[in-house]
Amino acid sequence: MLYGEEWQLRAWEQLEHGIRSGSSGMSRAFGTDLWTYLDQHPGSAELYNRALSTLSALDDQLAKAYDIAKSAVVVDVGGGHGSFLRGILARNPTVHGVLFDRKAVIASARIRAGASFRGRLSLIAGDFFESVPPDGDIYVLKQVLHDWDDPRASTILKTCRKAMGPDAKLIVAEFVIPEAGPAALLGSLLDLHMLVVHAGRERTKEEFGELLEDSGYKLERLIATSTPISLIEAIPR
Numbered sequence: 001m002l003y004g005e006e007w008q009l010r011a012w013e014q015l016e017h018g019i020r021s022g023s024s025g026m027s028r029a030f031g032t033d034l035w036t037y038l039d040q041h042p043g044s045a046e047l048y049n050r051a052l053s054t055l056s057a058l059d060d061q062l063a064k065a066y067d068i069a070k071s072a073v074v075v076d077v078g079g080g081h082g083s084f085l086r087g088i089l090a091r092n093p094t095v096h097g098v099l100f101d102r103k104a105v106i107a108s109a110r111i112r113a114g115a116s117f118r119g120r121l122s123l124i125a126g127d128f129f130e131s132v133p134p135d136g137d138i139y140v141l142k143q144v145l146h147d148w149d150d151p152r153a154s155t156i157l158k159t160c161r162k163a164m165g166p167d168a169k170l171i172v173a174e175f176v177i178p179e180a181g182p183a184a185l186l187g188s189l190l191d192l193h194m195l196v197v198h199a200g201r202e203r204t205k206e207e208f209g210e211l212l213e214d215s216g217y218k219l220e221r222l223i224a225t226s227t228p229i230s231l232i233e234a235i236p237r
Contacts, residue, residue, distance in 0.1 A: 001047060007044060011197055012025060013025065022149075024195065042104075045104065050081075059083050063091050066231055070092070072092075072095050072096070072137040072138055073097075075136035075140065077139060077141050077160060079142065080101060082097075082113060082121075085121070089120055095120070096122075098122045098123075098133050099122070100125075100126060105125075128159055132159055133163065134163040137168055138169050139171070141157075141160070142173040143173060143174060146190075147194065148199075149199055154215045157217065161215060161217065169235055171234075172212075172231070172234065173230070174208070175230070176203070176204065176222065178204075179204070205232075213237075218234060220235055
């Protein structure tokens with residue numbers, strides 16, 4: 001349903017413009033970015049967030065792939081309706097979570113969360129280009145950075161870096177483009193899609209490493225999972 005939305009089709013009609021200019025098809029077709037468009041079209045916004053939430057099976061596999069300390073505070077930056085974070089809390093009964101996203105998204109997430117994980121889940125609205133909640137032990141950016149070009153992705157990373165203590169860790173969950181094979185071709189198609197919709201991009205391990213280094217981090221390890229998404233662990237420099 002999401003990929004059949006009119007705004008997606010109209011954005012893809014601007015593919016040539018995106019390739020030539022580096023700007024998104026959304027901005028060409030509608031004169032604004034996706035997030036502003038969704039704020040102005042609540043029905044499309046609800047479908048967008050529901051579609052992302054249906055990937056909960058992937059979220060469960062990702063949650064299994066990373067060990068979290070028993071008393072950790074996990075801050076899910078740009079976490080949408082919170083299905084991934086709620087999965088982490090369900091698997092780790094002593095962990096606390098902070099869901100951080102735009103005001104409209106958090107309002108919807110609050111309804112979905114209800115009374116679940118009472119006392120262990122906080123929902124906070126804000127703008128991750130300006131600030132994110134401080135004092136977390138683990139900061140998660142799950143399929144957030146691919147929405148943005150390098151300068152804006154670096155801004156998000158630096159905002160997180162300012163909120164992190166010296167012992168905190170960053171987990172970036174993204175599709176990492178391999179050097180060759182069918183997955184590399186899939187990565188190229190996804191890269192085109194991110195260009196058309198967001199003026200964003202998919203990245204290789206090396207490109208993630210450079211982006212993290214330029215934003216004040218050291219890439220510690222790349223963790224493969226049973227899904228197409230990998231986990232990139234980084235620490236503050």
